[in-house]
Amino acid sequence: MSELILVLDAGTTSTRAMLFARDGALQAVAQRELTQHYPQPGWVEHDAGEIWDRTLACAREVVDQAGGGERIAAIGITNQRETVVAWDRTSGDPLHRAIVWQDRRTAPFCTQLRDAGHEAEVQQRTGLLLDPYFSATKMRWLLDHSEAVAGAAQRGTLAFGTVESWLVFKLSGGEHVSDASNASRTLLLPLDGAQFDPGLCDLFGVPQSALPRVCDSHGALATCAQEWFAAPIPICGLAGDQQSATIGQGCLDPGETKATYGTGAFVLTNMGEAIPHSSHRLLGTVLMQQGGVRHYALEGSVFVAGSLIQWLRDSLGFIVSAGESEALARSIPDSGGVIIVPALSGLGAPHWRAEARGVIAGLSFASGKPQIVRAALEAMAHQTADLATAFAADGAPWGLLRIDGGMSANDWMAQDLSDMLALEVERPDFVETTALGAAMLAGVGCGMFASLGEAAKAMRGRVRRFTPAMADDVRQERLARWRKALAAA
Numbered sequence: 267m268s269e270l271i272l273v274l275d276a277g278t279t280s281t282r283a284m285l286f287a288r289d290g291a292l293q294a295v296a297q298r299e300l301t302q303h304y305p306q307p308g309w310v311e312h313d314a315g316e317i318w319d320r321t322l323a324c325a326r327e328v329v330d331q332a333g334g335g336e337r338i339a340a341i342g343i344t345n346q347r348e349t350v351v352a353w354d355r356t357s358g359d360p361l362h363r364a365i366v367w368q369d370r371r372t373a374p375f376c377t378q379l380r381d382a383g384h385e386a387e388v389q390q391r392t393g394l395l396l397d398p399y400f401s402a403t404k405m406r407w408l409l410d411h412s413e414a415v416a417g418a419a420q421r422g423t424l425a426f427g428t429v430e431s432w433l434v435f436k437l438s439g440g441e442h443v444s445d446a447s448n449a450s451r452t453l454l455l456p457l458d459g460a461q462f463d464p465g466l467c468d469l470f471g472v473p474q475s476a477l478p479r480v481c482d483s484h485g486a487l488a489t490c491a492q493e494w495f496a497a498p499i500p501i502c503g504l505a506g507d508q509q510s511a512t513i514g515q516g517c518l519d520p521g522e523t524k525a526t527y528g529t530g531a532f533v534l535t536n537m538g539e540a541i542p543h544s545s546h547r548l549l550g551t552v553l554m555q556q557g558g559v560r561h562y563a564l565e566g567s568v569f570v571a572g573s574l575i576q577w578l579r580d581s582l583g584f585i586v587s588a589g590e591s592e593a594l595a596r597s598i599p600d601s602g603g604v605i606i607v608p609a610l611s612g613l614g615a616p617h618w619r620a621e622a623r624g625v626i627a628g629l630s631f632a633s634g635k636p637q638i639v640r641a642a643l644e645a646m647a648h649q650t651a652d653l654a655t656a657f658a659a660d661g662a663p664w665g666l667l668r669i670d671g672g673m674s675a676n677d678w679m680a681q682d683l684s685d686m687l688a689l690e691v692e693r694p695d696f697v698e699t700t701a702l703g704a705a706m707l708a709g710v711g712c713g714m715f716a717s718l719g720e721a722a723k724a725m726r727g728r729v730r731r732f733t734p735a736m737a738d739d740v741r742q743e744r745l746a747r748w749r750k751a752l753a754a755a
Contacts, residue, residue: 268339270332271708272499274321275701276345276429277507278366278529279576281317283324284698285332286705288714290725292696296327303363308370308611314351314360317429318436322494335497341437341490342503342708344510344700345429347451350404352415355425358436361414364429365404368530368569368611372403373620384469391456391466393542393550395618399567401428402453402470409471424476428452430504431478434488437501441488444478445504446555455480457541457550457562483509483554484711502711507700508532509553512563514703515668515694516722523657523664525683526700527646527673530614531571533653534563535662546656547616554707554718564662566615566653570608570624572673574642577610584635592678595640603628604641605751608649613755616656627751643679647686648748654687668692668729670699685736686744695728702726 269288275281279302285294298320303311329335348367353360365371376396379385385396394400405426408415418424427435428451431444449455454462454472460480467474481487481504488501505513508526512534515524520538525531534553542550542564553563575591578584585591607613609622626638654664667689674680674697684691696702706721715721 268337269714270338271705271714272325272328272338272341273701273704273708274325274341274343274433275704276317276321276343276433278346278368281321281324282701283321283328284701285328286702286725288709288724290696290702290705290727294328294331296324298324306371310366310368311363312349312366314353314364314432317364318433321433326495329495335495335499338495338497338499339714340500340502340708340712342704343430343433343501344505344507344704345433345448347428347448347506347508348399348401349429350401350408351427351429351432352405352408352412352418353425353432353435354418355423355440355442361418361424362408362412365408367399369404370398370612370620372398372407375403375406376620379469388453388466390543391463392453393450393457394453395547395549397618398620399569399614400451400453402466402472405472406470419473419476422475424473425478426472426476427478430506434501434504437490437494438488439491442478443481443487445483445487446480446552446560447483447506447509448504449480450552451506457552460558482556482558484556484707487711500712503704503707503709505554505704505707508534508565509551509563510703510707511670511700512536512553512703513706513718514699514701515670516726517668518718518722521662521665522668523666524668524670525650527571527669527671529571529573531568531646531649533566533650533657535657535664537562537564537662544660546659547618548656548660549615564657564660566656568649568653569611569614571646572671574606574608574610574645575673578639578642584639588672591639591643592676594636595643595678598636598640601641601644602630602632602637603747604633604637605747606638606641606645607751607755608642608645609755616652622755625751625755627754628747643676644682644744646673646679647682648745650683651686651745654689664689666690666692670694670697672697680732681735684732684734686741688734688741690734691732692729693732694726695730
């Protein structure tokens with residue numbers, strides 16, 4: 267049996283194919299950027315056809331490097347969550363651009379539902395809040411505003427899905443499934459329900475017939491058609507990117523916590539088989555499902571993290587590369603009082619203010635590029651500190667924070683997190699744990715490993731730890747300035 271696993275990592279700004287060996291070593295990688303479409307302020311769209319074409323191109327490049335599809339034991343897929351794709355089941359073609367998780371166009375509909383008193387019941391059943399972030403209101407918008415989508419619904423050929431569902435459909439030639447971790451981000455799946463709920467579908471006005479079948483996170487989930495890689499490769503692992511990173515970090519026991527710093531920042535604490543309920547505006551979500559049995563997580567979602575650094579680079583021209591931000595942060599002793607609240611697409615947990623906008627406070631004539639860039643990095647720790655307070659209040663305090671994602675490679679930021687949280691922070695040498703988690707799921711799903719614990723032991727590498735070194739009065743002064751700027755946002 268081959269011991270190579272192909273992972274398709276369909277992210278927000280790019281899509282990748284990565285080839286893993288049984289010991290977790292990365293054998294090959296191919297990556298393509300995704301075009302970001304911004305039709306109006308607050309709107310974010312992707313071309314679903316482009317997602318498929320570029321993912322397939324990456325996968326073929328990596329499979330060729332592996333020596334052919336017959337050398338691949340299984341495929342694992344991880345993806346940007348909540349993004350909605352609408353396509354025609356018959357033609358297999360997209361009907362509209364995909365509406366991305368960052369998109370805020372459905373804020374008025376969420377307010378309408380909230381004002382009608384639906385949020386408490388929705389949160390109790392799904393673990394989620396009424397926010398444009400989640401998938402169901404995006405589906406409703408497409409039905410209301412796209413003639414092609416509405417027409418397919420009338421003909422009975424409409425398919426809705428998140429990105430992993432779209433990729434499985436294309437790879438398999440028609441299998442319409444969504445794993446429980448992704449399905450739990452739609453507002454349509456009760457945390458204790460096996461399939462999408464008719465009552466929730468009615469509330470949001472989404473036809474249940476257009477939705478995929480909810481399946482496990484690993485196992486024999488579908489089969490990739492032979493036409494793509496000259497071999498029928500089993501698809502054995504599916505997970506939303508943040509759940510996948512939690513698994514890739516080895517957070518397999520209740521209480522273990524990870525934070526991923528990518529386009530956004532996402533903290534998940536493993537809650538075991540206990541359904542989480544938050545009183546502090548955190549989210550309850552499915553971490554994974556095996557044999558119909560679910561494990562859950564408590565989650566805090568921050569909308570802007572790495573995308574803030576990208577904005578400084580691409581829109582303001584403050585830096586040439588993301589790596590330059592660490593050198594600028596180290597070049598000065600502090601931010602000179604500058605604070606950035608990165609609400610460029612609203613505020614996520616624990617505030618959930620879709621209407622909030624970004625703020626740069628504390629500017630003076632002494633403020634320059636280094637101060638603003640350092641303040642942008644400091645904002646990661648400030649947002650994470652807000653989440654730490656909320657998790658502790660919900661009875662899930664962090665004993666150790668495991669970090670990953672592209673931003674976590676910044677040593678200065680990792681140390682700042684430890685300092686501001688007064689907590690030990692652990693970072694693996696291989697920070698792309700989202701893809702690693704999908705490889706672990708696929709490895710268990712195809713029988714390469716007997717359990718996720720065995721997969722984690724075999725595939726996780728070395729780690730580095732950062733310990734707090736900041737005086738408490740400095741920490742408290744920064745948090746006070748952050749709270750003042752937050753109020754202005």
